Amino acid sequence: MNGQFDGDYLFKKLTGKKVPIKVALLDQSIVAGIGNIYASESLFEAGISPLRESASLSRKECRRLAEAVRLTLNKAIEAGGSTLKDYRKPDGSEGYFQHLHCVYNKTGQQCPNCTCNINRTGGIKRIVQAGRSTFYCPTKQK
Numbered sequence: 001m002n003g004q005f006d007g008d009y010l011f012k013k014l015t016g017k018k019v020p021i022k023v024a025l026l027d028q029s030i031v032a033g034i035g036n037i038y039a040s041e042s043l044f045e046a047g048i049s050p051l052r053e054s055a056s057l058s059r060k061e062c063r064r065l066a067e068a069v070r071l072t073l074n075k076a077i078e079a080g081g082s083t084l085k086d087y088r089k090p091d092g093s094e095g096y097f098q099h100l101h102c103v104y105n106k107t108g109q110q111c112p113n114c115t116c117n118i119n120r121t122g123g124i125k126r127i128v129q130a131g132r133s134t135f136y137c138p139t140k141q142k
């Protein structure tokens with residue numbers, strides 16, 4: 001990610017874009033260096049639905065999202081990089097890094113710091129966009 005990446009930059013890049021914001025985040029010409037996991041995590045952090053049309057995001061939402069992307073990537077770097085698929089401890093238990101994910105691979109679970117009632121909402125949802133998994137909370141992310 002270059003130093004120019006901020007809300008105003010993102011807002012400009014998304015102008016006229018019809019694809020869902022999650023798909024736009026994976027476009028390396030818009031945001032370099034964000035992978036599939038962190039696209040979901042950033043949208044959760046920003047409280048923005050992955051289904052929103054990119055061009056529908058306000059400047060304010062773009063600022064929130066840009067900040068969330070930075071935060072999420074910094075958190076990942078501090079934790080020693082991504083963790084992606086199958087990080088497992090030698091004893092076979094789930095790796096530490098996965099616990100840093102809020103929504104990724106957590107279908108049906110309660111999301112952290114969220115008011116959603118999973119008995120009613122079913123918790124974190126998984127959908128497929130452009131062939132990739134997206135995880136999100138329909139309650140928190142609008």
Ligand SMILES: [Zn+2]
Nearest residue numbers: 111114116137
């Ligand atoms: Zn939630």
